[in-house]
């Protein structure tokens with residue numbers, strides 16, 4: 001059942017009501033679930049662009065406040081960077097995966113919409129890694145005493161895939177600070193390349209090289225130390241909390257994509273798909289939105305959840321200028337490519353090494369995927385991110401598979417004939433996504449960090465890249481709620 005406007009207001013502070021939300025300019029009562037092109041003349045109270053988690057959260061919040069809301073989505077599916085491969089055995093998550101205990105808004109929405117979370121542990125994240133470093137296979141137990149281990153003393157027990165998170169987090173200047181402290185003037189001295197920060201702490205070149213394998217961005221030199229310090233600060237915050245069963249991370253039962261689906265179904269007007277927005281034009285307080293198929297929609301208020309780098313391809317009248325324009329032109333997303341396989345038989349039983357493989361070579365990581373059910377067939381994914389993923393921009397899917405398999409079999413002959421190709425998932429070639437996680441380059445937190453949430457007339461921006469406290473999926477929820485509240489409190 002929908003929350004009535006009265007009920008929503010009952011949960012809000014007096015200040016919020018005085019600020020104007022008691023009288024939003026809701027005009028058109030409509031009972032239709034879906035809106036199609038014949039509604040394009042109607043002036044909506046609000047239009048949300050993008051049906052990822054942030055856009056859907058904004059739409060739900062605006063609707064709960066009594067506004068009539070239309071959501072436009074460019075892709076032919078919901079969820080944006082939440083994407084369960086429902087047709088692939090085991091239903092792997094190709095994007096947003098782990099839901100932390102600290103994901104309050106997300107957990108609340110899951111519960112409200114009647115979905116369940118579960119522990120994705122069968123053959124999954126608990127399986128150990130084998131390492132291939134400088135061409136040598138090394139199992140986890142041998143790493144501490146291995147000659148290629150670049151760390152000293154007790155640190156030698158740290159496994160290579162943990163280097164980036166653990167070493168970055170030593171003496172983290174954000175420790176014991178609030179989750180918004182990364183934006184404070186005191187942190188600006190850390191808005192420098194992450195490798196430079198680590199060198200200043202005495203971290204060796206070899207450790208930095210291994211940390212560079214997994215960094216979710218354009219590499220250590222192109223990433224602000226604040227980006228990484230914040231990432232591990234938020235993770236620390238999560239690890240202090242837990243679900244009722246003591247676990248820190250979960251997924252949605254049946255696949256994370258069921259959440260955006262349920263959010264969309266809860267709306268009075270379900271999102272309209274295949275509506276790639278190409279321009280916003282605001283005149284006399286009304287925003288006209290033009291889509292690539294030449295349809296136009298009008299609204300008094302707009303929430304735009306388009307990833308910031310994709311906004312380079314969108315026109316604004318009046319133009320966006322100044323710092324926000326620089327942010328649109330300069331902020332980027334980490335890139336990644338995934339090659340998904342079915343595992344026909346357990347090659348790890350043949351060679352006695354661990355199933356998961358972490359390498360400092362071109363295929364970076366092969367992970368045996370988390371199973372949704374005990375009975376699911378084993379599946380695996382090669383996950384290559386950061387600068388190494390750039391070369392795939394020019395390859396077809398078959399060329400990516402050929403490249404990946406050649407490298408895998410060189411490293412691990414037991415894998416030959418054990419893999420069946422499923423699909424390539426690429427953030428690289430995706431015009432609506434442009435990457436996986438936003439990242440801050442050196443100097444960008446200082447320049448743009450506090451400008452990301454500034455509206456452009458009646459257009460309000462949300463999306464993970466505008467979140468203050470949280471990151472990832474919960475950051476998306478936080479930002480959608482904030483953008484909706486900006487409208488509710490100020491209209």
Ligand SMILES: Cc1cc2nc3c(=O)[nH]c(=O)nc-3n(C[C@H](O)[C@H](O)[C@H](O)COP(=O)(O)OP(=O)(O)OC[C@H]3O[C@@H](n4cnc5c(N)ncnc54)[C@H](O)[C@@H]3O)c2cc1C
Pocket residue numbers: 049050051052053054055072073074075078079080081082094095096097098099275276277278305306307310314336427431432433435436437462463464465471472473474476
């Ligand atoms: C591989 C991978 C793994 C991840 N793992 C995790 C994890 O374990 N935990 C976690 O918390 N987070 C994770 N994330 C991050 C998380 O998925 C995202 O931060 C979050 O889903 C972003 O939501 P959003 O609404 O901000 O953006 P999006 O989901 O990108 O939503 C934006 C929407 O706008 C649409 N759009 C774009 N351009 C247009 C246009 N011109 N017109 C109309 N619509 C448009 C897009 O299609 C999309 O639906 C992961 C992401 C990836 C890619």
